Amino acid sequence: MNPTTNSFMLEVKNLSKKFGEVHAVRNLSFQIRKGEVLGFLGPNGAGKTTTMRIITCYIPATSGVVHVDGMDTVNESLRVRERIGYLAETNPLYGDMCVREYLQFVGEIRGLKAPRLDSRIDEMFSVCGLTRMGNRQIGKLSKGFRQRVGLAQAMMHNPDLLLLDEPTAGLDPNQIIEIRQLIRKIGAEKTIIYCSHILSEVSATCSRIIIINEGQIVASGTADELTSRSTRGNRYILRLKADPGAVQGKLAAVSGVSSVTAHQVDRAGGWLAAEVLSGTQEDIGEAIFRCVVANGWSLAELRHETASLEEVFTQLTRG
Amino acid sequence: MEKILAIFKKEFKSYFVSPIAYVFITVYLVISSFLFFQTFFLNNQANMRGYFEFLPWIFLFFVPAITMRSWAEERKVKTLELLLTWPVSDFEVVVGKFLAAFGFLAAGIVLSMTIPITILIIGKPDLGPIVGGYIGALLMGGAYLAIGMWISSYTENQIIAFILGVVATFVFFIIGSPFIVVFAPNAVAPLLTYLGLGTHFESIERGVIDSRDIIYYCSIVGFFLFLNIQSLASRKWE
Missing domain, CATH: 3.40.50.300 (P-loop containing nucleotide triphosphate hydrolases)
Structure with missing residues (x-):
């Protein structure tokens, strides 16, 4: 060559x-x-x-x-x-x-x-x-x-x-x-x-x-x-109706999840916004969905966010 | 050659786009004509000797005003970066710009021809010194231009280019005058006399066109254009 x-x-x-x-x-x-x-x-x-x-x-x-x-x-x-x-x-x-x-x-x-x-x-x-x-x-x-x-x-x-x-x-x-x-x-x-x-x-x-x-x-x-080269893993954004404590506990048990944060966004309706960070590059969206279904929570949104180019740029150029 | 022509055309036109050109040509014509006719009728002689005597002094201000913007402006608005990334050599750019400035100076000189025409109408002047004087004016003006352009290439401020241009041409003009040469050591004196812009002009204005004087002015122009090319190239050593 x-x-x-x-x-x-x-x-x-x-x-x-x-x-x-x-x-x-x-x-x-x-x-x-x-x-x-x-x-x-x-x-x-x-x-x-x-x-x-x-x-x-x-x-x-x-x-x-x-x-x-x-x-x-x-x-x-x-x-x-x-x-x-x-x-x-x-x-x-x-x-x-x-x-x-x-x-x-x-x-x-x-x-x-x-x-x-x-x-x-x-x-x-x-x-x-x-x-x-x-x-x-x-x-x-x-x-x-x-x-x-x-x-x-x-x-x-x-x-x-x-x-x-x-x-x-x-x-x-x-x-x-x-x-x-x-x-x-x-x-x-x-x-x-x-x-x-x-x-x-x-x-x-x-x-x-x-x-x-x-x-x-x-x-x-x-x-x-x-x-995809970003050092950070994937991020999943959820909107669901459940008890915050239960959500944090159950989702954290899903394999690959490194951290879960959840907070109430709509007090009257009982909706939560949760952010799940994974430590792996693999897509764990399906596992998260199964976990939600198994616990009988209502799910309004499940979104997978990859790192944006902005984040890569900042990571690489800030050193 | 075509590229020199393209640069010449653009530069020459740009002199006439701004009102500065008209103002300067007008001021030049008014002052030079005034100074000439002030004594012309008193002397009652059909010649232009007085005119060509003070012309170098007028050029001292007029010529640096022509060249002050040639590089300073390009540096200031950063068009120099554009110009020097186009496929033209530094030589072509410098020569094109010089010729445009020379063309502008020549235009001013041609417009001042009303004076010899007036003299021709009212008297019978000896044409030799007049023709010689104009040739000398062009040669000396060219030398001033080359110096002024070179100075302009070091600054992005037109005013600085103008003032330093006046100073530099003044130094070159006066360097050969007896008044300075007297104080110079014997070894340097002939050199100073030779280098002075004024000394060569004196013989031409008498109507004697000596090849030595022509060679002198051409080599001054060549030398300062060469320095100009070098100063453009200096961006490469930074």
Whole structure:
């Protein structure tokens, strides 16, 4: 098994970056296959943006190598930059330019010529929902539209690899949903790295997730794999009509249960809310149900909750 | 080449988007014309010698004002990160920006051509020194621009870029003047005379276009553009 380098869109090997004495990135290695949408997660200051800047050739690494489609970011910097579209975290834009003028400039810098340049601009206008915004000055656009202009800029030359550093930062919920749909649409044919510290976003759009903290990878896998890796066992939420003491005693006896808490939620009706924590990864929902039935309690709800990505994230990054 | 052109076009246009350009060109034209015509009719001579004598001093303020935003603004709004991740070399960016600033300066100089036209209408001037003076103004302006742009690449504050630009060009202008050279040790004196921006301008404004002066100005431009490229690359050593 010797996969050719070209089957990976991006290969990062033993990447380290030091700013003075501070290690922003420490011995980071990962790969992305073509067509993959990778979620790059981490708390603020974990080294996400530094990694992006190294991949885009803005700054060189202290040590380690980055290959984009087999090309080195140091020796073949210009060719690498041609393949990459980058939406930086702060989404910098030339505020005094009009949208169309700006995209035209980006296209020219990217080496696009007249007929294709115009058709690309029109395409970006419709893909990013910028139609009728062409003659507006960028500096006067709302945040949502500025973000779209930034995305259009990144995709202008139809890049193979798209790096999006917190593309939904500062947007309202409707805009977030729109941008997310847009990314999913693009992700069908492009390789994307999606940086974020908002987990729901990444789990909704990405096929694979890498979590980094203090410049190192702390976990990687699909959203499901990551949640199942949580150190905590499963949690079951019950709503039932019974005596609290009896519930605690009987449920604690079910095999696999590590703790039971129960408290009254509806005094008149006598309903209890109980939380059962299991110590194992196995599903003990059925055993709990049998226990409830055997004791003749009325059951209104039995819900199995796996650890959320948020919990995994917090566990991994708080140390 | 196309990329230099793209950057040139964008930068050149951006000068005219903000009102600053119009304000500066107007102020430049008003001040230079005023200073010239103040003595022109008194002297009653159809030449522009007086004009080209004070032009370097006006450039001292006018030129750093052109270049102050070229990098400072990019740093401030962080577009530098975008610009340098596009497939353009640092060289192309620097040259494109320089040419745009040079184009703007040339536009200002062309607009000031009302003065020689006036002189031509009312008298018979010797065209040699006038043509030479304008060529010299472009060359010297180019050297000022290169220095100002280089200074601008170190700060994200336009005001600082402007003030330091004025100081730096002033130092370079005055360094070769007799007044400074007198105090310099004998070994350094010829070097200072050679390096001074002003000394070379004096011979050109007399109508003598010497290849040495042209080479001097071009090498000053080349040197500071080179420093500019280096200062962009300095992000890589941090």
